[in-house]
Amino acid sequence: xxxxxxxxxxxxxxxxxxxxxxxxxxxxxxxxxxxxxxxxxxxxxxxxxxxxxxxxxxxxxxxxxxxxxxxxxxxxxxxxxxxxxxxxxxxxxxxxxxxxxxxxxxxxxxxxxxxxxxxxxxxxxxxxxxxxxxxxxxxxxxxxxxxxxxxxxxxxxxxxxxxxxxxxxx
Numbered sequence: 001x002x003x004x005x006x007x008x009x010x011x012x013x014x015x016x017x018x019x020x021x022x023x024x025x026x027x028x029x030x031x032x033x034x035x036x037x038x039x040x041x042x043x044x045x046x047x048x049x050x051x052x053x054x055x056x057x058x059x060x061x062x063x064x065x066x067x068x069x070x071x072x073x074x075x076x077x078x079x080x081x082x083x084x085x086x087x088x089x090x091x092x093x094x095x096x097x098x099x100x101x102x103x104x105x106x107x108x109x110x111x112x113x114x115x116x117x118x119x120x121x122x123x124x125x126x127x128x129x130x131x132x133x134x135x136x137x138x139x140x141x142x143x144x145x146x147x148x149x150x151x152x153x154x155x156x157x158x159x160x161x162x163x164x165x166x167x168x169x170x
Contacts (some may be wrong), residue, residue: 006063006064006065008060009079011080011081012083013083015056015083017083018084018092019052019083019084020085022052023084027092031056031095031099050158053159054158056076057076057077057159057163059164061166067168069163070163071163072164073160073167075161077159077162078152080155081155081156084155085147085149085150085152086121086148092146092147104138104139108135112134115127115130115134
């Protein structure tokens with residue numbers, strides 16, 4: 001007889017959406033409150049992110065007759081991360097391209113100032129070349145890509161730890 005396991009999709013969609021909503025809420029709060037960096041907001045976002053993955057994996061375990069392998073925990077965690085990361089990336093792109101494009105320009109200006117301060121002997125041509133390279137990473141597309149990759153790495157680490165704690169291999 002085949003060993004049936006619970007489907008991952010519904011849990012991934014639900015908890016991935018929760019994860020994305022947290023990321024989007026943080027971006028919106030930072031924009032509305034005109035915050036550049038907030039340790040409190042980052043800490044709260046981190047804790048909520050961990051909880052979303054833990055509860056998502058726990059929900060999968062409960063729907064799977066209380067059985068969970070490490071492999072299943074990682075699959076669930078990565079599925080949540082993909083859904084959450086994609087939604088967050090789409091919003092991130094829209095946010096930095098249309099809602100708050102000034103942020104990109106402010107980051108470029110900060111990068112320019114740092115290049116000049118850290119390397120006062122550079123010629124203008126060298127500074128321009130450095131800025132050209134920096135600009136490749138200071139755009140909405142790159143921020144969106146980092147949103148997806150960050151979500152995947154975070155999801156992998158949290159689901160690995162959660163899976164090691166919750167697994168029962170029955």
